[in-house]
Amino acid sequence: MNPLLEILSIPLVQTILKIMFMIMIFAMPLGTLMTLMERKWSAMVQDRVGPNRANVGNFRGHGLAHIAADALKSIFKEDTIPEGSDRFLYLIAPFFGLIAGVSVFAIVPIAAPIGNFTFQITDIEPGLLFIFAITSLSVYGAVLAGASSNSKFALLGGIRASAQMISYEVFMGLALMGIFMVYGSTRVSEIVDGQNAYWFGSLIPKWGILTQPLGFLLFTTALVAETKRAPFDAPEGESEIVAGYFLEYSGMRWSAFMLAEYLAIVGVAALLTTLFFGGYHVPWLHLWESAPVWLVRVLQFTKFTAFVLFCCWFQIQLRWTVPKFRFDQTMALGWKKLLPLSLANTVATAAIILIFV
Amino acid sequence: MELKVKQMQRVDGFKESLYLPALFMGFRLTVRHFFRNLFGSKDVVTVQYPEEHRPVSVRWRGRHRLTRREDGFLKCVACYMCETVCPAKCIHIDAGDHPDLSVEKYPVHFDIDELRCVFCGLCVEACPKEAIRMDTGVISMAFTSRNPFDFTRDLLKDEYQPNEVTKFSDADLPQPKSQAEALPNSVGLPAA
Numbered sequence: 001m002n003p004l005l006e007i008l009s010i011p012l013v014q015t016i017l018k019i020m021f022m023i024m025i026f027a028m029p030l031g032t033l034m035t036l037m038e039r040k041w042s043a044m045v046q047d048r049v050g051p052n053r054a055n056v057g058n059f060r061g062h063g064l065a066h067i068a069a070d071a072l073k074s075i076f077k078e079d080t081i082p083e084g085s086d087r088f089l090y091l092i093a094p095f096f097g098l099i100a101g102v103s104v105f106a107i108v109p110i111a112a113p114i115g116n117f118t119f120q121i122t123d124i125e126p127g128l129l130f131i132f133a134i135t136s137l138s139v140y141g142a143v144l145a146g147a148s149s150n151s152k153f154a155l156l157g158g159i160r161a162s163a164q165m166i167s168y169e170v171f172m173g174l175a176l177m178g179i180f181m182v183y184g185s186t187r188v189s190e191i192v193d194g195q196n197a198y199w200f201g202s203l204i205p206k207w208g209i210l211t212q213p214l215g216f217l218l219f220t221t222a223l224v225a226e227t228k229r230a231p232f233d234a235p236e237g238e239s240e241i242v243a244g245y246f247l248e249y250s251g252m253r254w255s256a257f258m259l260a261e262y263l264a265i266v267g268v269a270a271l272l273t274t275l276f277f278g279g280y281h282v283p284w285l286h287l288w289e290s291a292p293v294w295l296v297r298v299l300q301f302t303k304f305t306a307f308v309l310f311c312c313w314f315q316i317q318l319r320w321t322v323p324k325f326r327f328d329q330t331m332a333l334g335w336k337k338l339l340p341l342s343l344a345n346t347v348a349t350a351a352i353i354l355i356f357v
Numbered sequence: 358m359e360l361k362v363k364q365m366q367r368v369d370g371f372k373e374s375l376y377l378p379a380l381f382m383g384f385r386l387t388v389r390h391f392f393r394n395l396f397g398s399k400d401v402v403t404v405q406y407p408e409e410h411r412p413v414s415v416r417w418r419g420r421h422r423l424t425r426r427e428d429g430f431l432k433c434v435a436c437y438m439c440e441t442v443c444p445a446k447c448i449h450i451d452a453g454d455h456p457d458l459s460v461e462k463y464p465v466h467f468d469i470d471e472l473r474c475v476f477c478g479l480c481v482e483a484c485p486k487e488a489i490r491m492d493t494g495v496i497s498m499a500f501t502s503r504n505p506f507d508f509t510r511d512l513l514k515d516e517y518q519p520n521e522v523t524k525f526s527d528a529d530l531p532q533p534k535s536q537a538e539a540l541p542n543s544v545g546l547p548a549a
Contacts, residue, residue, distance in 0.1 A: 044394035045387045049403040217377075317391065321383040337374075 096141030097260030104267035157244025192279035269311030439480035
């Protein structure tokens with residue numbers, strides 16, 4: 001056997017390669033692209049041009065060079081540490097968010113498996129419960145940054161962020177109960193495969209958004225609140241608490257917060273695609289029985305990426321469409337409306353499954 | 358006087374608390390703008406400044422220019438009107454005898470220190486020959502040192518482009534070395 005193939009057949013090597021692909025080639029480039037796209041797309045919404053000045057030689061690429069320019073600027077800026085801050089916590093806080101943002105991609109499949117080889121880093125049994133665990137970890141990033149900065153504004157921002165994220169985590173899990181019940185598993189691969197079924201022969205795919213429309217709305221709302229983006233961006237309020245919990249940060253650590261936010265956008269998009277838009281499954285592709293395997297995988301990856309991009313665009317468009325909630329409104333919406341709704345959704349789904357299926 | 362009070366109707370109730378209809382209306386607006394600008398930048402009002410300029414009014418007082426006669430010589434007869442009227446004292450003229458006797462004098466040097474200029478336009482009003490105007494539409498002069506702000510005669514001639522060789526070269530006019538050489542026919546020159 002070819003020694004290269006032999007090395008590639010070791011599961012650990014495969015996993016490392018998959019991790020490198022998902023992070024280096026998929027998540028990070030998309031995340032950094034989103035930092036620019038947020039500014040370009042918001043400009044289009046507001047009838048502006050957006051950043052287009054940074055250039056490499058004569059190449060401007062509609063502002064693409066700004067990505068490199070921003071990174072370079074952040075690297076060379078001073079990394080300030082405020083007086084009286086908790087140095088250790090202050091230095092590690094930015095990376096909690098990054099870890100949480102990246103971890104989502106551990107369980108997201110990007111194409112159907114070939115034999116034993118899955119296009120997914122790991123297909124653990126708890127599946128989405130792992131995601132809930134990881135996203136609750138990202139609260140620490142905001143709390144530690146706010147608490148260790150020795151700044152009242154940062155502390156207030158941290159408190160707001162933690163209160164908001166913990167509140168919305170409560171029904172984020174409940175909103176997905178419907179999905180777990182409909183597809184009968186918390187394992188991601190089974191949820192994705194469950195969405196490959198059809199109603200009425202092969203007319204309408206059983207996507208999560210069609211089986212659980214209310215669950216989709218609730219889960220999207222919870223995820224948007226979890227990423228602390230508009231309309232739930234009370235943790236950063238220019239007029240009240242300036243930049244909120246990462247007010248004191250500068251340079252590369254500030255960029256880490258920003259990158260974490262945009263990685264979270266891509267992560268949310270990947271989750272939404274996987275759970276509610278059929279994952280990698282291209283609808284009605286099973287009708288083409290003679291399709292070559294590689295083409296099917298390419299189509300699946302393309303469909304997955306396209307929906308991830310769509311969901312990213314949706315989140316950014318959402319931010320530039322809606323005004324923000326006041327903080328008390330955020331909490332009232334979460335506890336008084338969305339939590340009962342997600343409970344009702346769970347009960348109703350259970351009842352329907354019990355009676356009709 | 359009775360104050361006019363407009364009572365706003367507070368929209369409230371189930372439909373409002375759903376948020377979704379309002380959200381949908383907002384999306385309809387922003388998505389329309391997004392796609393209009395994605396394909397062809399139709400609504401964008403931004404002027405890409407260094408490459409594009411907003412048109413300025415013809416009455417805008419911009420950088421000066423020296424107009425020319427039909428035969429290409431400067432209209433300026435070096436009468437010192439503008440230099441005299443200039444409140445900022447930024448115009449400096451040296452007169453010389455023109456080879457064409459019907460013209461009498463021409464400016465050997467006509468320097469304007471644009472850094473001192475207050476762009477009042479008095480030089481334009483004072484000029485009897487319409488030789489100096491401020492209608493170039495150049496609203497910004499930006500250089501990295503002071504020297505380029507001293508605009509000499511040849512830089513002020515109209516049709517001057519920074520990177521273009523002017524049709525009107527220095528060789529067109531005699532280049533005297535001194536005031537006495539420039540005004541051979543004059544009397545009453547100050548002693549050198």
